[in-house]
Amino acid sequence: MAEPLLEVKDLRTEFKRGKKDWITAVNGVSFSVNAGEIVGLVGESGCGKSVTSMSVMRLHNKLSTRISGDIVFGGKHILELSEAEMQSIRGNEISMIFQEPMSALDPIMRIENQLIEAISLHNKELSKDELHKRCVSALKLVGIPEPEMTLRNYPHELSGGMCQRVMIAMAMSCEPKLLIADEPTTALDVTIQAQILALMEDIRNKRNTGILMITHDLGVVAETCSRVIVMYAGNIVEEAPVKELFSNPQHPYTQGLIESVPKLGRRVHRLPSIPGSVPDLAAMPSGCRFAPRCKYAQASCSEALPKLVKVAENHYAACPFHTNARKEA
Amino acid sequence: MAQATEPLLSVKNLSKRFPVGKNFFGKANKWVHAVNNVSFDIMPGETFSLVGESGCGKSTTSRLINRLITPDSGEIIFDGQDIAKISAKEMRPLRSKMQMVFQDPYGSLNPRMRVQDIIAEPLLVHTKMSPGERLKRVHELLEVVGLPPTHGERYPHEFSGGQRQRIGIARALSVNPKLIMADEPVSALDVSIQAQVLNLLRDVQEQYNLTYLFISHDLAVVEMISDRIGVMYLGTMMEVAPNEELYSNPQHPYTQALLSAVPIPDPTIEKKHVLIEGDLPSPTNIPSGCPFHTRCPHATEKCSAEVPPTIEVKPGHFVNCHYPGREL
Numbered sequence: 267m268a269e270p271l272l273e274v275k276d277l278r279t280e281f282k283r284g285k286k287d288w289i290t291a292v293n294g295v296s297f298s299v300n301a302g303e304i305v306g307l308v309g310e311s312g313c314g315k316s317v318t319s320m321s322v323m324r325l326h327n328k329l330s331t332r333i334s335g336d337i338v339f340g341g342k343h344i345l346e347l348s349e350a351e352m353q354s355i356r357g358n359e360i361s362m363i364f365q366e367p368m369s370a371l372d373p374i375m376r377i378e379n380q381l382i383e384a385i386s387l388h389n390k391e392l393s394k395d396e397l398h399k400r401c402v403s404a405l406k407l408v409g410i411p412e413p414e415m416t417l418r419n420y421p422h423e424l425s426g427g428m429c430q431r432v433m434i435a436m437a438m439s440c441e442p443k444l445l446i447a448d449e450p451t452t453a454l455d456v457t458i459q460a461q462i463l464a465l466m467e468d469i470r471n472k473r474n475t476g477i478l479m480i481t482h483d484l485g486v487v488a489e490t491c492s493r494v495i496v497m498y499a500g501n502i503v504e505e506a507p508v509k510e511l512f513s514n515p516q517h518p519y520t521q522g523l524i525e526s527v528p529k530l531g532r533r534v535h536r537l538p539s540i541p542g543s544v545p546d547l548a549a550m551p552s553g554c555r556f557a558p559r560c561k562y563a564q565a566s567c568s569e570a571l572p573k574l575v576k577v578a579e580n581h582y583a584a585c586p587f588h589t590n591a592r593k594e595a
Numbered sequence: 596m597a598q599a600t601e602p603l604l605s606v607k608n609l610s611k612r613f614p615v616g617k618n619f620f621g622k623a624n625k626w627v628h629a630v631n632n633v634s635f636d637i638m639p640g641e642t643f644s645l646v647g648e649s650g651c652g653k654s655t656t657s658r659l660i661n662r663l664i665t666p667d668s669g670e671i672i673f674d675g676q677d678i679a680k681i682s683a684k685e686m687r688p689l690r691s692k693m694q695m696v697f698q699d700p701y702g703s704l705n706p707r708m709r710v711q712d713i714i715a716e717p718l719l720v721h722t723k724m725s726p727g728e729r730l731k732r733v734h735e736l737l738e739v740v741g742l743p744p745t746h747g748e749r750y751p752h753e754f755s756g757g758q759r760q761r762i763g764i765a766r767a768l769s770v771n772p773k774l775i776m777a778d779e780p781v782s783a784l785d786v787s788i789q790a791q792v793l794n795l796l797r798d799v800q801e802q803y804n805l806t807y808l809f810i811s812h813d814l815a816v817v818e819m820i821s822d823r824i825g826v827m828y829l830g831t832m833m834e835v836a837p838n839e840e841l842y843s844n845p846q847h848p849y850t851q852a853l854l855s856a857v858p859i860p861d862p863t864i865e866k867k868h869v870l871i872e873g874d875l876p877s878p879t880n881i882p883s884g885c886p887f888h889t890r891c892p893h894a895t896e897k898c899s900a901e902v903p904p905t906i907e908v909k910p911g912h913f914v915n916c917h918y919p920g921r922e923l
Contacts, residue, residue: 310785310786310787425874425875428874455648455649455875457853457871458648458874459856460856460858461870464870482786483858484786485858485860486858487860488858488859488860488861489858489862508862524860526787527786527790527815528790528813528815528816528818529815529859529861530814530854530857530859531818531842533818533819533838533839534819537790537793537794538790539787539788539794540790540791541791543788
């Protein structure tokens with residue numbers, strides 16, 4: 267098998283709090299993304315999924331953040347690069363799209379100038395004409411019907427769905443190998459969400475881009491991703507191919523999460539729910555961080571943080587009492 | 596439901612437009628038509644949901660009903676009384692019968708008030724209880740919503756999103772309302788917490804025989820909680836039907852498109868998405884005739900010329916469409 271496009275090894279991201287305190291937002295996370303693959307990174311708010319993606323892009327403030335581990339992208343160790351080298355990767359080889367398309371665009375710049383800014387940063391030799399052509403083709407790629415007109419618009423003249431298309435066009439304008447999409451459809455309506463998700467799959471097929479899809483919506487994951495990573499409180503708790511994860515979830519948290527989502531067509535009077543709430547980053551329980559909310563928790567769970575173990579082909583779970591183990595017992 | 600013959604709330608031909616932009620003389624020349632001729636009934640003890648995309652007028656409808664804003668035309672008959680045009684003073688005592696639960700659990704609780712004072716505030720306004728009685732009631736309510744009574748001493752910032760939403764529900768329950776209007780009560784919460792709050796809403800409904808007007812954009816949540824559902828688009832009611840009927844037999848092309856767009860959290864189901872083209876038109880410039888005709892695959896000239904009639908396709912299942920029931 268070919269080298270993965272992105273490989274994250276034992277990533278640990280800590281933030282400074284107060285003068286001496288450090289709190290750990292991402293606690294030793296390892297995963298990889300291959301070219302042409304859509305990988306879902308799911309979890310609830312505060313689980314560290316966005317912090318992980320920002321660490322890959324090295325977008326955290328250096329003074330208040332401590333990052334350790336290794337991030338390998340295209341043979342380069344990202345954490346060891348200089349700021350200038352990083353700048354040539356950002357937007358050029360790894361791009362990112364954000365949740366709020368309206369606020370990610372500059373309200374006082376025409377769409378064309380914003381696109382040109384992104385393209386010319388990495389292609390200084392292009393002439394004005396060539397830049398304009400690149401802008402038009404970027405907007406065509408994302409299915410904007412009248413690119414010439416849209417280029418002259420300001421962001422407030424476009425709808426949320428159109429703004430997200432422009433964001434994707436901008437992210438794709440330098441033909442990156444990896445696209446990090448942080449909740450790309452959360453702020454959009456369902457009919458528009460369906461359009462944007464179809465567009466992202468289309469781009470993946472045309473360009474063979476690897477996509478890291480960060481979301482809390484299991485429906486989005488089930489429909490777009492081929493592999494899923496589930497995070498809880500800064501740790502990966504389960505990783506599996508998408509069908510396997512939904513049909514045979516192994517970690518009690520993944521099970522609870524899948525059960526607690528209301529599903530169309532399955533009418534229930536009460537929803538199964540996970541009791542309690544996500545622990546505070548500054549006061550993490552010892553051992554397994556899910557143990558206080560877990561119905562299968564035993565005394566040994568609070569002793570040591572469980573490691574990811576292989577439970578089936580390509581399927582890993584960080585729980586000694588995963589479903590298969592419980593069945594055997 | 597015990598012999599529910601009279602609806603608790605009956606909304607008839609409700610309309611509201613807001614002015615935007617002014618001409619030289621300071622008179623409004625453009626209007627946002629937020630709610631257009633909306634009608635529905637809610638029976639005692641049932642959960643009626645309004646669903647639709649952003650800007651469809653579902654929140655404006657709830658604000659009209661509790662008279663935070665005054666409708667331009669139409670009737671709102673609550674508990675046998677038309678409240679569409681009554682004064683704020685006349686409205687005040689009625690507010691104890693209809694309470695709200697809001698979307699944002701962070702914005703809807705005063706950060707400088709203790710939780711027990713937040714929950715007791717409706718009691719202060721609407722009842723003549725002594726401070727001791729109020730505190731006793733607050734402790735009861737905290738227990739009902741699954742929080743320890745001692746937490747009343749704390750301030751909102753000490754609670755998580757889900758716990759705050761429980762506090763919001765306790766506040767709404769404090770004055771024994773008949774109707775609770777919940778505007779996107781779970782959309783700001785994580786899925787595992789969302790399930791807890793939906794279950795709580797179910798429990799207190801059964802315990803106190805409450806009637807809900809539930810507003811949401813999430814079709815799966817609505818399917819779980821509702822008895823009947825109204826689908827709105829650009830200020831217009833497109834379809835009203837009982838829960839099962841709407842999901843198994845949607846008649847309006849917009850309802851069909853909406854249902855088809857929802858991602859299903861089950862990768863084994865190969866779902867064919869019917870993508871509808873284009874974006875929502877601006878509510879300042881609502882298309883003529885049927886507001887959905889600009890995006891509808893079945894649209895004909897008739898759709899852009901005439902406002903579709905309300906057709907009862909089955910008992911209790913109403914649809915506003917010239918050609919109901921066509922497959923997308």
